[in-house]
Amino acid sequence: MAQNRCRRQLVAVFLAAVAVVAAHNSAAAAAQVTSAVLQMVAGSLQMYVDALPQMPKINGYRIHHGKAVPVHLTIGMFQKNWRFHRDLPPTPVFVFGQSPDSATFPGPTIVARHGVPLVVTWENHLPAAHILPWDPTVHTAIPRKGGVPTVVHLHGSAHPPESDGNSFAWFTAGFRERGPAWRHTAYRYPNVQPSGNFWYHDHTVGLTRANLLAGLLGAYVIEKPEVDTPMDLPYDDDDLHLVIADRSFNVDGSLYMNCTGVAPNVHPQWRPEYFGEAITVNGKAWPFLTVHRRRYRLRILNASNARYFNISLSNGLPFYVVGSDASYLSAPVAVSSLLISPAEIFDVVVDFSQSPTTDVEMLNSAPYPFPTGTSPVGNLNGKVMKFVVTPNGPLDPPDNSTVPDHEVPYASVTAVPPTTNTRYIAFYEYRTPSGQTTHLYINGLRMEDPVTETPRSGTTELWHVINLTGDDHPLHIHLATLHLVKVQQLIDLKTFTDCMTTNNDAVKCNVDQHATGPVVPVPDHEKTWKNVVKVPPGFVTSVVVAFKLVDTDQPYPFDPTADPGYVYHCHILDHEDNSMMRPLRLLPST
Numbered sequence: 001m002a003q004n005r006c007r008r009q010l011v012a013v014f015l016a017a018v019a020v021v022a023a024h025n026s027a028a029a030a031a032q033v034t035s036a037v038l039q040m041v042a043g044s045l046q047m048y049v050d051a052l053p054q055m056p057k058i059n060g061y062r063i064h065h066g067k068a069v070p071v072h073l074t075i076g077m078f079q080k081n082w083r084f085h086r087d088l089p090p091t092p093v094f095v096f097g098q099s100p101d102s103a104t105f106p107g108p109t110i111v112a113r114h115g116v117p118l119v120v121t122w123e124n125h126l127p128a129a130h131i132l133p134w135d136p137t138v139h140t141a142i143p144r145k146g147g148v149p150t151v152v153h154l155h156g157s158a159h160p161p162e163s164d165g166n167s168f169a170w171f172t173a174g175f176r177e178r179g180p181a182w183r184h185t186a187y188r189y190p191n192v193q194p195s196g197n198f199w200y201h202d203h204t205v206g207l208t209r210a211n212l213l214a215g216l217l218g219a220y221v222i223e224k225p226e227v228d229t230p231m232d233l234p235y236d237d238d239d240l241h242l243v244i245a246d247r248s249f250n251v252d253g254s255l256y257m258n259c260t261g262v263a264p265n266v267h268p269q270w271r272p273e274y275f276g277e278a279i280t281v282n283g284k285a286w287p288f289l290t291v292h293r294r295r296y297r298l299r300i301l302n303a304s305n306a307r308y309f310n311i312s313l314s315n316g317l318p319f320y321v322v323g324s325d326a327s328y329l330s331a332p333v334a335v336s337s338l339l340i341s342p343a344e345i346f347d348v349v350v351d352f353s354q355s356p357t358t359d360v361e362m363l364n365s366a367p368y369p370f371p372t373g374t375s376p377v378g379n380l381n382g383k384v385m386k387f388v389v390t391p392n393g394p395l396d397p398p399d400n401s402t403v404p405d406h407e408v409p410y411a412s413v414t415a416v417p418p419t420t421n422t423r424y425i426a427f428y429e430y431r432t433p434s435g436q437t438t439h440l441y442i443n444g445l446r447m448e449d450p451v452t453e454t455p456r457s458g459t460t461e462l463w464h465v466i467n468l469t470g471d472d473h474p475l476h477i478h479l480a481t482l483h484l485v486k487v488q489q490l491i492d493l494k495t496f497t498d499c500m501t502t503n504n505d506a507v508k509c510n511v512d513q514h515a516t517g518p519v520v521p522v523p524d525h526e527k528t529w530k531n532v533v534k535v536p537p538g539f540v541t542s543v544v545v546a547f548k549l550v551d552t553d554q555p556y557p558f559d560p561t562a563d564p565g566y567v568y569h570c571h572i573l574d575h576e577d578n579s580m581m582r583p584l585r586l587l588p589s590t
């Protein structure tokens with residue numbers, strides 16, 4: 001019913017050009033869906049009855065005569081049914097895997113080796129119709145012959161532009177149709193960065209939010225034994241991934257995504273933020289994990305479309321943060337709560353031998369939208385998962401892991417390195433007279449407008465990111481790594497915002513005279529080279545952006561200036577799709 005309503009409305013509003021997409025918009029909703037129904041479905045799922053799964057691991061190298069050598073992987077995207085909870089009917093999802101049977105939500109964890117390039121052919125085996133709404137009025141891929149366009153981006157990785165998963169490099173099943181930036185079937189990841197946490201996910205123009213919501217995401221790790229092993233972090237069975245994502249479910253188990261836009265006369269379906277009632281970890285709603293009295297390494301990835309998480313453990317056990325995104329810290333930092341933006345990753349150690357209780361819940365207290373929205377405390381989404389601490393058995397190996405004293409000293413993280421260029425990047429949100437968001441732009445420009453950010457390869461720049469919207473936006477720059485140096489409140493925000501709205505020029509609008517408010521300290525556990533930086537509203541967030549390899553201070557060992565270039569964007573997927581994303585082109589180093 002709901003799906004038919006969406007279809008009719010679309011067809012009526014946008015005729016010929018979009019009829020193809022509309023016809024494929026078989027949004028799964030069955031009956032009349034209200035938020036009370038969605039709450040009821042999520043609320044009916046008993047918490048902590050499904051064990052937390054670990055996704056299958058695929059090695060991105062093989063050992064030959066004692067040496068790690070390259071391999072070529074083929075990973076497909078399939079539609080299948082996934083069980084998110086014991087009591088929820090199977091859910092149609094789009095997921096990654098080496099076969100339909102082994103495909104999982106999230107996809108398999110790819111373990112790559114530093115210095116060993118990995119070639120992946122990402123194959124699209126998706127059906128003709130999408131399982132979620134897909135608004136053809138935002139700038140999106142519209143294949144003429146139908147099918148679901150996809151393209152894969154490896155988040156956090158330094159790789160050549162033709163393997164970046166450019167939003168316009170999408171392709172449909174069998175590579176039958178391809179977007180204008182498409183170059184190759186095989187993507188080459190050089191794995192030249194130090195060890196850390198990455199993730200791969202769909203990046204199709206105007207469709208990323210629906211493709212990720214459907215399940216097209218997975219974790220990717222680069223290991224570097226010379227660096228990793230001496231730290232004696234928990235490993236093997238004690239080294240776990242937690243991929244957190246919020247989702248809404250219909251009574252029939254299908255994923256729910258509201259197919260009525262907030263400003264339907266402008267965009268019939270697009271909505272600025274997706275929030276689900278149920279919190280899933282590794283594809284299970286509110287799972288539990290049995291742990292022993294020992295240390296565990298947890299690599300926590302927020303794969304929600306728009307939900308921030310502020311997680312803590314119910315009995316006060318600390319998280320020892322050892323890494324953030326794709327980099328280790330210079331030393332672990334103990335925190336009692338962790339604020340995780342969309343697409344952000346924290347690598348932590350939790351010492352369950354110190355647990356005063358046998359049950360430890362992981363709680364979430366981040367308001368949504370962050371930071372000014374509804375509080376989840378006391379609600380379903382105030383809980384994430386539960387650890388059940390069991391005594392060590394006689395056969396358990398001793399826990400020889402540590403929380404190391406020292407990790408990787410990225411020298412330049414403690415000071416602002418010399419930068420060659422300064423840029424002002426302003427986030428704008430546009431609304432109807434009645435206050436409904438219609439779109440969001442960076443510097444007042446769309447993705448398809450000419451490139452304005454053309455840094456030189458091998459240099460470091462200082463970007464002042466100014467939020468003129470009401471939300472926190474996670475900034476993500478492809479290829480580059482970021483390091484947060486200063487977060488300072490804008491004073492007399494109204495004068496500045498009015499000036500920016502008219503002139504779109506931070507210097508003309510005297511940004512220096514406005515960026516004089518209180519400075520928010522950069523948390524110790526974010527003092528490293530990151531892939532996502534949180535940009536709070538009403539502040540100037542200053543970020544050092546390195547267009548080179550930060551551990552060796554060397555230029556990239558590939559041509560980063562080639563077509564089709566890179567992009568940078570807000571990682572709230574619903575924003576990115578409409579159209580908080582801009583092209584990024586590197587110039588050759590001098």
Ligand SMILES: *[C@@H]1O[C@H](CO)[C@@H](O)[C@H](O)[C@H]1NC(C)=O
Nearest residue numbers: 033034035258259260261262
């Ligand atoms: C879907 O969006 C419409 C329009 O914003 C709203 O009226 C409706 O309540 C939403 N449905 C749910 C289930 O949230």
Ligand SMILES: *[C@@H]1O[C@H](CO)[C@@H](O)[C@H](O)[C@H]1NC(C)=O
Nearest residue numbers: 310311312336337338339365
């Ligand atoms: C996160 O939650 C903790 C309590 O668990 C609170 O002290 C902290 O201020 C919150 N952080 C943010 C950024 O909201």
Ligand SMILES: *[C@@H]1O[C@H](CO)[C@@H](O)[C@H](O)[C@H]1NC(C)=O
Nearest residue numbers: 302306307308309340342343
């Ligand atoms: C996860 O990331 C999304 C998008 O990048 C963000 O909107 C959301 O708030 C994040 N959620 C968590 C749990 O960190």
Ligand SMILES: *[C@@H]1O[C@H](CO)[C@@H](O)[C@H](O)[C@H]1NC(C)=O
Nearest residue numbers: 232235396397398399400401
């Ligand atoms: C762990 O430590 C114990 C004693 O400290 C030692 O006997 C054992 O060999 C170590 N195991 C490993 C795998 O290093």
Ligand SMILES: CC(=O)N[C@H]1CO[C@H](CO)[C@@H](O)[C@@H]1O
Nearest residue numbers: 467468469470471497537538
């Ligand atoms: C918290 C905060 O200062 N938010 C501001 C972000 O920018 C928008 C638009 O200029 C303001 O309305 C918000 O108050």
Ligand SMILES: [Cu+2]
Nearest residue numbers: 473570572575
């Ligand atoms: Cu955003």
